[in-house]
């Protein structure tokens with residue numbers, strides 16, 4: 439038993455927190471990154487535990503990637519005066535963690551039994567993914583957990599890795615450990631069981647998490663979401679810069695009418711802001727990819743109604759958004775620093791400046807041109823008018839989507855290349871009509887679109903799928919927008935005035 443266990447404080451959260459602080463000093467830094475060992479403070483653990491709704495009766499609790507047991511401890515602390523029994527199962531791979539975990543569980547069982555309740559515990563020092571998949575595939579398996587609490591490891595899993603192979607056996611395709619853990623926990627949960635997890639919010643949008651969102655929204659109701667207003671607030675001492683969310687799900691329950699969204703500056707904030715949002719605003723029916731919009735207040739809901747309620751999809755406008763076709767390192771031999779005979783402009787994010795195209799750029803990091811030959815023919819698009827955005831926004835950029843118009847007069851060429859760190863809007867493969875492109879430029883550079891985009895996208899990456907998911911004004915409205923703007927110099931104020939005037 440560790441020195442903490444001999445000198446037991448009363449509160450289980452405080453006990454686990456002390457173990458966490460000591461365990462942090464014993465972890466191998468390399469292994470720490472590999473196993474995603476960023477542990478929950480007592481304040482974070484309490485936030486998770488407080489989300490559970492049914493605290494009475496028998497609890498069969500799953501804590502996958504349990505660390506020192508902070509989340510289990512917070513759960514036991516939460517239900518200790520209402521529960522009749524707790525059957526706790528913790529999965530933890532690391533032996534350093536398990537040493538502390540056993541102490542935490544001992545303390546939980548003492549507290550629980552002192553209240554006259556029944557306590558049972560199982561610690562499984564195995565890979566949660568492999569273990570769960572085997573369990574789910576066995577003929578005799580029946581879901582047994584009615585509660586799951588998780589702060590899973592966050593790490594990409596490779597398409598050919600053993601985890602992916604195992605997950606496919608249970609028809610689940612996902613590329614991150616966190617979504618794999620939460621997805622499997624959902625599968626292991628009984629009908630009516632509750633799950634609370636803290637994870638990055640990257641699953642809320644984008645194609646990589648389509649399968650996970652489907653599993654989550656088809657098999658559970660999404661009832662509560664907690665967000666932090668600052669990137670560092672959940673794991674500030676660990677320098678984790680991911681934007682995290684905490685959410686509460688109930689298995690096999692139909693979606694409720696509303697989702698409770700709370701937001702706070704940090705986990706210790708005593709007064710989180712509470713806002714109730716209609717479910718169909720959080721997950722819009724018009725979006726087949728079912729992005730999850732996190733709307734935290736009335737102002738944001740207004741934005742969601744205005745931007746999400748616009749009449750057209752990109753398809754309705756005869757427009758498509760695609761990722762640029764040129765992957766520079768795959769065609770190194772055809773890159774040219776300068777625009778020379780036999781080459782055409784190659785547009786990189788560096789050329790997208792102040793919502794316009796600046797080309798060529800001398801002494802730049804990236805080349806300015808691509809040789810036009812047989813091997814590059816399929817990387818080109820017809821020279822003409824297009825709207826381009828960066829896939830990654832720079833820190834100094836005020837908006838996530840920054841659009842620039844590319845026009846054919848840049849060079850006397852038949853075709854042009856767009857790098858794959860850019861997205862481009864086109865008319866189903868052909869250049870855009872000039873007037874429509876101008877309107878699209880105004881719309882995409884508006885504060886309305888930026889605010890709406892931030893509700894579904896917590897990171898700085900803008901994928902073509904995100905652009906396809908936005909709703910757009912009508913063709914006539916877009917053309918009218920283009921006619922009202924002066925393209926000489928970008929003015930945010932003017933763009934926003936036009937949007938207010940026309941939408």
Ligand SMILES: C[S@@+](CC[C@H](N)C(=O)[O-])C[C@H]1O[C@@H](n2cnc3c(N)ncnc32)[C@H](O)[C@@H]1O
Pocket residue numbers: 473474475476477478479502503504505506507508509529530531532535564565566567588589590591592
């Ligand atoms: C993000 S930490 C969270 C720990 C704890 N739940 C908390 O909130 O403090 C994730 C934990 O999962 C463990 N882990 C990583 N991969 C695992 C796997 N495949 N199976 C079981 N545990 C794993 C790590 O050792 C680490 O302790």
